[in-house]
Amino acid sequence: MEFKRYVKISSGIILIFPIVLLVLAAVAWSQNVFTGIVYLAIGIIQLVGMALIFPRISKEEDLWELGNKCVQHNWIVLSLGLTGCAMFLAPFFTEGVGTAVPYVAFAVCLVTLLWSIFNLYKAVREAKARLIV
Amino acid sequence: MRKNEEVWPWEDKYGDYALVPVPKKETRSLLTMFYTYTGVLCCIAALWGGSVLGLQFYLKDAIWVAVVGSAILAVIGGLTAPIGGISRCSTYVNLRPAFGNVGSQVWGTIVSGIPALGWFTVQTWLFGIIMSTIFPEAPWATVFWASIWGGILMLITAYIGFRGLAFFSYLAVPFFMLLAGFGVMIGVQQGGGFAGLASIAPASPVPFGVGVTEVVGMYVVGAIITADICRFAKKIWHGAAAWAIQLMILQVYMLSGAAAITLVTGEANIAGALLAAGAGIGAFLMAILGQWSTNDNNIYSTSLAINLWAPIQRKYIVLIAGAIGVALAALIARVWGAAMEPFMAFLTLLGTFLPAAGGVLIADFWLYRWYKGVPLRERYQFQPGTKFGKVNWIGWFSAIVATVLGKWVIPESWGIMCLTCLILGVVLYIVIAIACDKAGAKMDLGEHTIDKTGA
Numbered sequence: 001m002e003f004k005r006y007v008k009i010s011s012g013i014i015l016i017f018p019i020v021l022l023v024l025a026a027v028a029w030s031q032n033v034f035t036g037i038v039y040l041a042i043g044i045i046q047l048v049g050m051a052l053i054f055p056r057i058s059k060e061e062d063l064w065e066l067g068n069k070c071v072q073h074n075w076i077v078l079s080l081g082l083t084g085c086a087m088f089l090a091p092f093f094t095e096g097v098g099t100a101v102p103y104v105a106f107a108v109c110l111v112t113l114l115w116s117i118f119n120l121y122k123a124v125r126e127a128k129a130r131l132i133v
Numbered sequence: 134m135r136k137n138e139e140v141w142p143w144e145d146k147y148g149d150y151a152l153v154p155v156p157k158k159e160t161r162s163l164l165t166m167f168y169t170y171t172g173v174l175c176c177i178a179a180l181w182g183g184s185v186l187g188l189q190f191y192l193k194d195a196i197w198v199a200v201v202g203s204a205i206l207a208v209i210g211g212l213t214a215p216i217g218g219i220s221r222c223s224t225y226v227n228l229r230p231a232f233g234n235v236g237s238q239v240w241g242t243i244v245s246g247i248p249a250l251g252w253f254t255v256q257t258w259l260f261g262i263i264m265s266t267i268f269p270e271a272p273w274a275t276v277f278w279a280s281i282w283g284g285i286l287m288l289i290t291a292y293i294g295f296r297g298l299a300f301f302s303y304l305a306v307p308f309f310m311l312l313a314g315f316g317v318m319i320g321v322q323q324g325g326g327f328a329g330l331a332s333i334a335p336a337s338p339v340p341f342g343v344g345v346t347e348v349v350g351m352y353v354v355g356a357i358i359t360a361d362i363c364r365f366a367k368k369i370w371h372g373a374a375a376w377a378i379q380l381m382i383l384q385v386y387m388l389s390g391a392a393a394i395t396l397v398t399g400e401a402n403i404a405g406a407l408l409a410a411g412a413g414i415g416a417f418l419m420a421i422l423g424q425w426s427t428n429d430n431n432i433y434s435t436s437l438a439i440n441l442w443a444p445i446q447r448k449y450i451v452l453i454a455g456a457i458g459v460a461l462a463a464l465i466a467r468v469w470g471a472a473m474e475p476f477m478a479f480l481t482l483l484g485t486f487l488p489a490a491g492g493v494l495i496a497d498f499w500l501y502r503w504y505k506g507v508p509l510r511e512r513y514q515f516q517p518g519t520k521f522g523k524v525n526w527i528g529w530f531s532a533i534v535a536t537v538l539g540k541w542v543i544p545e546s547w548g549i550m551c552l553t554c555l556i557l558g559v560v561l562y563i564v565i566a567i568a569c570d571k572a573g574a575k576m577d578l579g580e581h582t583i584d585k586t587g588a
């Protein structure tokens with residue numbers, strides 16, 4: 001099934017971004033443990049939220065159900081991406097750490113945000129999934 | 134398959150299944166239930182509730198207060214949510230057997246319609262206050278003007294209906310929760326780490342029970358009207374599970390986090406504290422998304438309650454009631470400005486008057502139907518042609534007497550007032566109903582038959 005393949009590949013690529021956030025969390029942690037915790041929280045939730053899609057769709061043959069599951073997981077990634085975009089450039093994150101780490105984190109979140117929006121669009125269009133599942 | 138799934142014999146005349154059971158094909162997942170309930174929880178007022186705990190308790194005690202209060206609310210909601218899951222109807226339709234048709238209209242409006250509109254007003258006003266704190270110089274962010282445009286924003290998703298509420302919760306909930314966590318991190322950092330935070334003494338200590346009462350009173354209305362959301366649940370237990378999880382994890386987390394910030398900064402305005410600590414645009418978005426995701430639920434519940442006696446499309450009720458709420462919020466802004474007293478007085482009032490009706494509903498569904506031998510999944514299975522009394526006098530009597538006893542007769546020191554009212558409502562209803570049943574006395578006065586529109 002073409003859509004299932006797309007979901008698997010797309011989700012696999014998205015998984016890279018929270019891993020980047022976890023690396024950034026490690027860097028930030030050494031400078032300011034409290035900002036490190038926030039990076040860590042967003043990274044872990046995105047990672048787990050997206051990783052769980054694989055066992056859930058592995059045996060799914062119904063296109064509509066597949067689309068609905070895709071929508072569920074991408075909503076999590078989307079909302080966390082939005083959160084990261086709104087937070088990481090705040091002064092709290094740049095103090096003492098410099099601007100490089102927060103800007104990379106912002107870019108990572110922006111990519112996941114846009115990608116998940118596209119995935120939602122694909123799921124609704126191709127699998128006729130519901131946006132509210 | 135349940136009776137009302139084989140054929141859906143209803144006509145959704147008023148929109149969003151306001152008066153009729155939600156059909157199976159329109160039901161949603163546990164995740165959606167969780168997000169939508171949590172959307173109600175995610176508001177600045179809930180953080181202010183935590184701030185109050187921060188002024189009254191050491192951090193460790195504040196966490197325990199939050200845990201106990203949330204557990205009580207989880208039990209109450211755990212009893213009301215399955216009623217919606219089984220009947221797939223809103224709270225106000227579910228009140229029909231226990232209060233009669235007229236009773237459900239009157240009590241639905243008293244228990245939820247007016248209070249939820251009041252909440253909408255207060256939250257809109259709060260939104261104005263937060264905006265004016267964040268942007269003190271901007272003319273568009275005065276309490277008055279921000280109340281108006283903020284209130285109008287909040288009406289949009291309520292106008293759409295359940296799908297609008299859920300959609301917005303998907304966006305707002307993780308954002309709000311993480312920003313609350315961000316606030317905690319700021320608090321912990323400024324307080325000198327976790328050890329330093331735990332040793333900060335509260336400014337105005339109060340007994341443990343007072344704190345629990347505050348936590349319960351803050352959200353007891355939500356616990357009673359859980360059916361408004363979980364009537365859309367795929368499985369009966371989804372609503373209760375989602376309700377309990379969001380309370381025991383996220384409410385405890387939010388209250389404790391807000392208490393931590395207040396202990397450190399002495400500041401009750403979380404958005405202001407976040408902004409001062411460098412949260413940037415996050416504080417602004419937190420205020421907008423948090424208030425929005427809560428307040429749309431308030432006006433949604435109002436519209437469902439009023440729809441029981443107002444035969445117009447639900448979305449128009451949202452617009453009319455919303456306009457009243459926004460106008461009142463702007464008026465409050467003009468009269469009281471940024472004072473907190475009206476908000477606190479409103480919370481106290483809610484915690485006192487509303488739970489008895491919830492107790493009656495719980496007693497009728499869980500105890501009286503059990504006593505009558507009705508299997509759980511066959512309770513409250515309404516169909517076109519189902520007959521109700523116009524007034525169930527036992528429901529009215531029990532709710533009024535329970536409220537009077539809980540509020541004015543029983544000393545406050547005996548327990549949590551709103552919980553006392555709820556328990557009295559349960560006890561009075563079941564005792565009188567069984568007594569009447571044994572004596573062959575009628576519970577219902579008059580008769581009403583619902584048609585296929587649910588009216």
